[in-house]
Amino acid sequence: MSVIAEISIPATEFELGRIMDVSRSGTVELESLVPTGERAVPFFWVYEADFEAFEATVARDPSVSKLVQIDTYDDRVLYTFEWSVENDAVFRSVREVNAYILNATGTGDSWRFELRFPSHEAMSTFRERCRADGVGFEVIRVYNPNDPDVGPWFGLTERQREAIVLAVEKGYYDIPRNCTTVELADCLGISDQAVTERLRRAIVRLTTNTILTSAGD
Incomplete structure (x- = not known):
């Protein structure tokens, strides 16, 4: 485990x-x-x-x-x-x-x-x-990632939570997309590359602390 x-x-x-x-x-x-x-x-x-x-x-x-x-x-x-x-x-x-x-x-x-x-x-x-x-x-x-004490954000940092919530609210994951990482970057005050990396890390952490754990980790 x-x-x-x-x-x-x-x-x-x-x-x-x-x-x-x-x-x-x-x-x-x-x-x-x-x-x-x-x-x-x-x-x-x-x-x-x-x-x-x-x-x-x-x-x-x-x-x-x-x-x-x-x-x-x-x-x-x-x-x-x-x-x-x-x-x-x-x-x-x-x-x-x-x-x-x-x-x-x-x-x-x-x-x-x-x-x-x-x-x-x-x-x-x-x-x-x-x-x-x-x-x-x-x-x-x-x-343990599956422990309730992991917190309400499933281990996300405040910045990662802010980025992924904004991306969902702005329609970044919609099909077709309603915003770009450049627009998200402007809202967050960071670079386009930093937004992409922050979203990637947030998704990895959410997957690690939810799906992978529940799959018998």
Whole structure:
């Protein structure tokens, strides 16, 4: 049976947390992590940070290449870069135990992850591997996706719920469609690409916490 864990990891305990130094004022939200062989391409929003200092810090790191600013909106910027997962104990362990990152948000002090593990044993293995690599973390909550305590939104974040509810209300899923992701992006104040990714993650999470669970997960 699968299990979802919410954990908090100090930013200095893993490589990506050290790379994405937003000081105490900024926030990072991971949108997606696309694997490309031994490397990965993370897409992430940075909010209310010193963007110039952030870019300089990331660009100096030898494990990062091709830092690209994809989109900007008011107080946030969407970035991506190429980076080696093998150098990061947390992300390497996530991959090795076949876990799935549902959400990851970081500040200058710590990152909060929501991870779905295929079993309690996989979660224990993840903890042991992190500990062996000198990574300590705090477990905030562990629950079964089918548990009533998952909440009224079936595990959706507030932003994911906002996006998918708006898409339904505006007729994005109607046939024919009554709106586009560009129109949804204008309403939400984010980019077209970010809307598409947010809807994708919302659908994955809803499916994970409803259909897959009820199918004998």
